[in-house]
Amino acid sequence: METLQAINPVTGDVIDEFQRSHPEEVTKAVMNSRRSFENWKKISVLKRMEYLKAIRFNIMDNLDDYAAIISEDTGKVLTESLMSDILPTLDFIRYYEKNTEEFLKSKKRDTPLTFQGGKSYITYQPLGVIGIIAPWNFPFQLSMIPVITALAAGNTVVVKPSNETPSIGALIERIMIEAGLPQGVVEVVQGGRDVVSALIEAKPDKIFFTGSVSTGKKIMEQASKHLIPVELELGGKDPMIVLEDANIGRAVEGALYGGLANTGQVCISVERLYVQEAIVDEFLIKLKNRVKQLNVGSGKSDDIGAMTTPDQVLHVQKQIDNAIKMGARLETPLLIEKNFIHPVILTKVTHDMEIMTEETFGPVLPVMTFKTLEEGIRLANDSDYGLNASIWTQDVKLGENIANELVTGNVMINDVLKNVGNPDLPFGGTKHSGIGKYHGPEGLYSFSLATSVMVNKGKNPKEVNWFPYSEEKYDGLKELLKTLNEDKNIMKKGRDLLKIGKKLKGMD
Numbered sequence: 001m002e003t004l005q006a007i008n009p010v011t012g013d014v015i016d017e018f019q020r021s022h023p024e025e026v027t028k029a030v031m032n033s034r035r036s037f038e039n040w041k042k043i044s045v046l047k048r049m050e051y052l053k054a055i056r057f058n059i060m061d062n063l064d065d066y067a068a069i070i071s072e073d074t075g076k077v078l079t080e081s082l083m084s085d086i087l088p089t090l091d092f093i094r095y096y097e098k099n100t101e102e103f104l105k106s107k108k109r110d111t112p113l114t115f116q117g118g119k120s121y122i123t124y125q126p127l128g129v130i131g132i133i134a135p136w137n138f139p140f141q142l143s144m145i146p147v148i149t150a151l152a153a154g155n156t157v158v159v160k161p162s163n164e165t166p167s168i169g170a171l172i173e174r175i176m177i178e179a180g181l182p183q184g185v186v187e188v189v190q191g192g193r194d195v196v197s198a199l200i201e202a203k204p205d206k207i208f209f210t211g212s213v214s215t216g217k218k219i220m221e222q223a224s225k226h227l228i229p230v231e232l233e234l235g236g237k238d239p240m241i242v243l244e245d246a247n248i249g250r251a252v253e254g255a256l257y258g259g260l261a262n263t264g265q266v267c268i269s270v271e272r273l274y275v276q277e278a279i280v281d282e283f284l285i286k287l288k289n290r291v292k293q294l295n296v297g298s299g300k301s302d303d304i305g306a307m308t309t310p311d312q313v314l315h316v317q318k319q320i321d322n323a324i325k326m327g328a329r330l331e332t333p334l335l336i337e338k339n340f341i342h343p344v345i346l347t348k349v350t351h352d353m354e355i356m357t358e359e360t361f362g363p364v365l366p367v368m369t370f371k372t373l374e375e376g377i378r379l380a381n382d383s384d385y386g387l388n389a390s391i392w393t394q395d396v397k398l399g400e401n402i403a404n405e406l407v408t409g410n411v412m413i414n415d416v417l418k419n420v421g422n423p424d425l426p427f428g429g430t431k432h433s434g435i436g437k438y439h440g441p442e443g444l445y446s447f448s449l450a451t452s453v454m455v456n457k458g459k460n461p462k463e464v465n466w467f468p469y470s471e472e473k474y475d476g477l478k479e480l481l482k483t484l485n486e487d488k489n490i491m492k493k494g495r496d497l498l499k500i501g502k503k504l505k506g507m508d
């Protein structure tokens, strides 16, 4: 069977080779996972948290080693491997170690007066086996965070890292073994679409997918045949709205980081800049100056690393070329050397160009101007995507009002990207950017079966609503409905309801 090659995007060298999982091996991995689930679900939350801690300690003991593996497989600079892949993974493990027990406790709910003597609550049980399919741009954290959350909720996991970054699959296997996780609790399968297809056919209890819109649609379609629930964390085309009262220097730095971190290969990259007319000239001069100062390369002092795949370089180049053909103006030299793309600023762009409508996933900052707030908001919302957005103003209240007008899953005011790293904030997109939320308590619940329970002490021989029906019962019921829905003094209402209750009971 063809092997999977891990290629260093900086040198083009093959750094390792891995076996692609055969579809039968994928089925076996799901069966193993299901067997392990029977024991894993029975261990206490505290014990599960000890395993999470062991995973965290293993990562901490190997920071340099793991950062190097991630950088070699993706081409990103070492600081970004540490800051954007490893740091959030550790933060989220700590967060769930601290909060899982509380989040998974059953939660009391109200029981209506008319359901006399009952109590109501919700319990959270694990779902079973979770299939996790990850992309290549943050291959470690986008595999590990859903894995950790699913494990914390008591599930077992079959994880498939991107075929572009197979070293990460081997790394996850290594961490789970070294942290002493029971066999089968985390299974790793390697490969591309055949492996994903076999994974879905093995009918896990949920699919958690992070990747492109087109793949997400295919996965949802196949999963729908078995009614397997899917969570989709998909692409974005995030707007950055810079108002005329913004701190321009800070907004420029924010645009650089938001648009160019991880060489623009971030689902929540700034992909569309809308700058208010009064400040656009100053903003552009500063932006161009700062772009010139960034270092492109693979050293510890370089800012902009390599693109992870040659295909992605071609995709970005095509979007830039098409935009220029349609009238966009290049404000920086277009320099593409092997897998390195030097940051690009484009002006005179319009919403007729793919560069403003389709995900670019590269180091490109296309800038448009707007006159009024309404126009800025309309342009930001004029997109098939709705993942993240940022608003830049010194009037925070105004920024918050604008946030309410944006159709998006997540918003930042006067900052970029950071919100995805806040473990307590649910994250997820709307429109073509996806379905569902993870992170925070919501993340744990998305990997849990929430069961609603109502309890009756069972002392009475029967309930008033049970058979037999009669004309008197009908009239009594009508009286009850009227009393319940009238705006009466609460004390009087309570007394009346008691009277009606007794009357109805007497009819049985």
Ligand code: NAD
Pocket: 133, 134, 135, 136, 137, 138, 142, 160, 161, 162, 163, 164, 191, 192, 193, 194, 196, 197, 210, 211, 212, 213, 214, 215, 216, 218, 219, 232, 233, 234, 235, 236, 266, 267, 268, 359, 361, 387, 429, 433, 434
């Ligand atoms: P992708 O859709 O090509 O691949 C994602 C995963 O699906 C990989 O594991 C891949 O092996 C598998 N896959 C690819 N083609 C498949 C097919 N036809 N059938 C079944 N499985 C298939 O995405 P990518 O290029 O790895 O990642 C980049 C995309 O991910 C971007 O669109 C980015 O915005 C998105 N993303 C979203 C988030 C988020 O949280 N919303 C985070 C990171 C990346």
